Structure formats: structure tokens, C-alpha cells
Amino acid sequence: MAMKTLAPEQKQALAKLRASLGGISEQKRQAQKHLVAARKAILKFLEAKPATVPQIAEALQLPSSEALWHVTGMRKYGKVAEAGEEGDYPLYALVVQQEAAEASH
Amino acid sequence: MNTHITSDFTPDALIIGGGIAGLQSALDLADQDLQVLLVERQASIGGHMIALSKVYPTLDCASCITTPKMSAAAHHPNITILTNTEVEGIDTRDGVHRVRLLQKPTYVNFDKCIGCRLCEYACDTEYPDPFEEGLGAVRAIAVPFTNAIPQKAVLNAEVCGTCGACARVCPTGAIEYDQQPRHLTIHTDAVIVASGFNLNAITVKPQYNAQHSQNIISPLTLERLLAPHGPYGRVLRPSDGKMPGSIAFVQCAGSRDESIGVSYCSRVCCMYAIKQAMLLSGALPLADITIYYMDIRAFGKGYEQFFQNAKAMGINFVRGKVARIHPVEDGDLSLHVETTEDAGNPMQERRHDLVVLAQGMIPGWQPSDVTPVACASDGFVATPALTAPAATTVPGIFVAGTAAGPKDIVDTIAEAGAAAMQASQYLYQKRSAVLVG
Numbered sequence: 001m002a003m004k005t006l007a008p009e010q011k012q013a014l015a016k017l018r019a020s021l022g023g024i025s026e027q028k029r030q031a032q033k034h035l036v037a038a039r040k041a042i043l044k045f046l047e048a049k050p051a052t053v054p055q056i057a058e059a060l061q062l063p064s065s066e067a068l069w070h071v072t073g074m075r076k077y078g079k080v081a082e083a084g085e086e087g088d089y090p091l092y093a094l095v096v097q098q099e100a101a102e103a104s105h
Numbered sequence: 106m107n108t109h110i111t112s113d114f115t116p117d118a119l120i121i122g123g124g125i126a127g128l129q130s131a132l133d134l135a136d137q138d139l140q141v142l143l144v145e146r147q148a149s150i151g152g153h154m155i156a157l158s159k160v161y162p163t164l165d166c167a168s169c170i171t172t173p174k175m176s177a178a179a180h181h182p183n184i185t186i187l188t189n190t191e192v193e194g195i196d197t198r199d200g201v202h203r204v205r206l207l208q209k210p211t212y213v214n215f216d217k218c219i220g221c222r223l224c225e226y227a228c229d230t231e232y233p234d235p236f237e238e239g240l241g242a243v244r245a246i247a248v249p250f251t252n253a254i255p256q257k258a259v260l261n262a263e264v265c266g267t268c269g270a271c272a273r274v275c276p277t278g279a280i281e282y283d284q285q286p287r288h289l290t291i292h293t294d295a296v297i298v299a300s301g302f303n304l305n306a307i308t309v310k311p312q313y314n315a316q317h318s319q320n321i322i323s324p325l326t327l328e329r330l331l332a333p334h335g336p337y338g339r340v341l342r343p344s345d346g347k348m349p350g351s352i353a354f355v356q357c358a359g360s361r362d363e364s365i366g367v368s369y370c371s372r373v374c375c376m377y378a379i380k381q382a383m384l385l386s387g388a389l390p391l392a393d394i395t396i397y398y399m400d401i402r403a404f405g406k407g408y409e410q411f412f413q414n415a416k417a418m419g420i421n422f423v424r425g426k427v428a429r430i431h432p433v434e435d436g437d438l439s440l441h442v443e444t445t446e447d448a449g450n451p452m453q454e455r456r457h458d459l460v461v462l463a464q465g466m467i468p469g470w471q472p473s474d475v476t477p478v479a480c481a482s483d484g485f486v487a488t489p490a491l492t493a494p495a496a497t498t499v500p501g502i503f504v505a506g507t508a509a510g511p512k513d514i515v516d517t518i519a520e521a522g523a524a525a526m527q528a529s530q531y532l533y534q535k536r537s538a539v540l541v542g
Contacts, residue, residue: 005273006272010269014267014269014282035231053346068343072240072336073231082338
């Protein structure tokens, strides 16, 4: 989907909204930075092979509940998918890998 | 869906709450050719029921029952729906109710939004999804959930990074960053309060340590885990994504206890716990499932048979009271149980992977704060007339569903129909008197 440029009045309205929210707080900025970094790291880790949530958490030094939350979000928006089980845990893989594995069967 | 009104609009009845009670009352009134305004504070109608997995005792899909009612209300020519709207107050004078409403900005023009979700896909900010009880993730601008009505995106300004990506990709120019809250005053002859319930805090009993373990969950969280389109797509523990092998239900964990201010029985916990246990045994066939209970209250039609079926399926029912819960290693939980079933060993310690606390039902809204409607000592709307179960202390204001007290879906729908009938009878009598007078 091509990105349009915002019209001047939209830019003005956006600036007003930002101001009404008291600007973007440092806490919000850091939270977004952390979210983007964690998602990137998880995707990179899964490039090697599918992994369970505890494996992702251990490798990336994240609390396992947070790793699960990121995987859940990425699953919802089509970045990762379930790829079998290992012990009591589901395995997660990148969607491209999962599609390739399904195509080869 | 009709969502356009001004303060000139004078509906015959205004319904507060777009859950199953409000929807049923709205449909029953609208089918009698009465004009109805349905007001919902969330971004979608459907209430708690649209988030449930299945209903007891039939095990029908909850959204298969709720979605057609939501759709019927949205498409009914006599029903106008305002979402993201709160009731600020009701003043009653000379039999007319002046209802003050606050419609909050969604930052999306609903006339232009086509529900394509391109804005949602372009957004890079996510936060814990309230519809998934915080387990899943949702983006700062999103259609609230798959079968939400209206199917329109809503921007959460509190988490929005104000990057402008949503406006850049919107094909219809629906994003309006300068939307402001709108105040409306509606004059109507009848009001039905269908504001539903909340659960009391999962931490209400500190001895259960819910604040120290993500694996002590609410029954509404388990509903989402059991739902076919739930956050994980299967039942997993929130702490680490493990498929639980041993699950406990602790009954009366937030009600029937004067020390926490909820001395009454929540009435639905026994049956939903049995239903959830049955669904869990289907989702996790090898799991050990135990319900710790004081007594089972299976009072409705077909409920006792449902309970007996659960026992026959191998669900463990342990009569007793859970005194304390402690988190132990690997995210597991240790339950200290006093049981009446083993005289030689009444105090037992049992371990489980996941614990569901049956929290108490409390009112979803306090109308007595902003309206002349009186509440009973339990906090729910008072219904003083035995022969008119939906009548409140104010003529022309009625109540339906769990706003009047804990009850299940079957009773809620029956009561919503009764509230609609009493409201229409009231309107007919009032208008006949005007004509005669």
C-alpha cells in the first residue's frame, strides 16, 4: 500500500493531537523502542529454526511472559505461525519458513 | 447502521448498555415500532457475551448467538446506536428523562471508514489487547475485534505515537486527528439500564497471591483462551506458553465472603466453571482438571444433568475450601486445601500449572451516582416491586440483566424481554393518558 503524504491540515491536526497528549513522553518513546527491538530480535532468532517461547526468552534475555506476548502479536499480524510442538510447548516459526515447509510436503 | 443524531432526536426509549440484555431489550422495543437509542461505552456492541467461548448447558458457540443479535440491532430501522458513549447523568422532570451523553472521539470518521484495516496494518504501536484480557496485542488504531459492530477502526490516543502512518494509508481519508468529545442531551420517555457487570479484582483476596503469578487467571481470561480465535489459538499458560497439564478452579474466590464486601453468591460461577472444565478436557485431553467447591449450585433447567455429565467425563470435584495459594518453581502453584472428603487428611497441599479464580460479580456501573435510580445494599439496581421485576425506584426507568444482580445469560435474556415489555406498556399508558387528558 503506497503511503500518501499528509495534507497540511492533517499535519496541523496531528500536531494538535500530539500537543493535547502532552507530547510523546520519554516512557512512551522507550516502550516503542523496546517493542521494535524485541520484535526484530525474535524474528532474527527464528530465522535459524523454529523455537518455543522459553527458548526465545532465554536466548534474548526476555521474561518468558513478554516473549509470549510478542509472539502472540506477531502471530496475529502474520509474521510468525505455529510449527508443531516440543515437549509441553508449541514451536513458532517465521511465516515464510512455515509456508515453505507446508509447500514441500 | 444509524449513528447520526443530534440533541433534537427524541427516541421513545434509551437503553444504556449494548450487551446481550441491552440488545434484546432494544430489539423487542424496536419490533413494536418504537424508536430506540442504544448507548454503549465500548467501541463495539456485544458486551461480555461476545467474548465468551461457549454457553452452558448447550455448549453452543456464544458468538453464534450474539453476533446475529448485534447485526439485527445494527440494521434495524428503529434502532440508533452510539458507541464510545457514556451517560453523564439523567435528570427526570415531569415524566421526561433528560439523558446527558458524552461521545468520545474515535479519530475516525465512521461515514468514511470502510473497515479495510489498512490503518491497523500500517501502525507499528501495539499494546495489550483489552478484548483478549491483555493476553494478545492490538495496534494503536484497530477494528476492536473480528466480529465487532461497528466494523470501524478506532484510534487509542493514549498509546498512539502520532506518526501519521494511518492517515497516509487510509484510502478514504477517514482519519480525523482533530475530533473532539461531543456532548448530547437526549429527551426520552423511557430508559432501560442494561449496564451489565464487572468482576471484582483478582487480587481481592491477598492469600491467593494473584499479584505474584500470571498463572492465576480470571474466568474471563480462560474464556478467551478457550475461544476459537483466542489470543494464542489454543490454551497456554500466560507466564511461559506451556500447555497446562493440571488446572484448578477455585470457587467462591470473590463472593460469599463478607470480609471482601461481597456477601452474596455470584450465581453463575459453578456452571461456567463446569462448562470451562468440560471445554478444557476437550482442548487438553490429557490434562488433570479439578474444581474446588463449597457447594455446587446447579439450579437451572438441565444444569444438574450438565454437572453429572462433567463428573462422568472425569472432571475432579473436591469439596472444600482453598485457604492459600503460593507460586512455586517453574511457574506452578501450590494450593493449601481444607477438604471435607478425606477425614483422615483434611489439610492437603496440591500442585497445579494453572489456577482459575471464580471472582465475584459486581455492578458494571453505579447509576445512583448520576441518576435518581436507587441501588440495593449489594450495589446493584434496586427492583422494589415483586410483580414488576424490571421496574426501578423511578417511574419510566427500567433495568435488565446483570445491572440488577448476578444472573446467567438465559435469565438475562428473559429479563431483558420483560424490561422491554414493561417499558412499552409504560409508554402506551403514558401516551394514552395524554390523549385522553
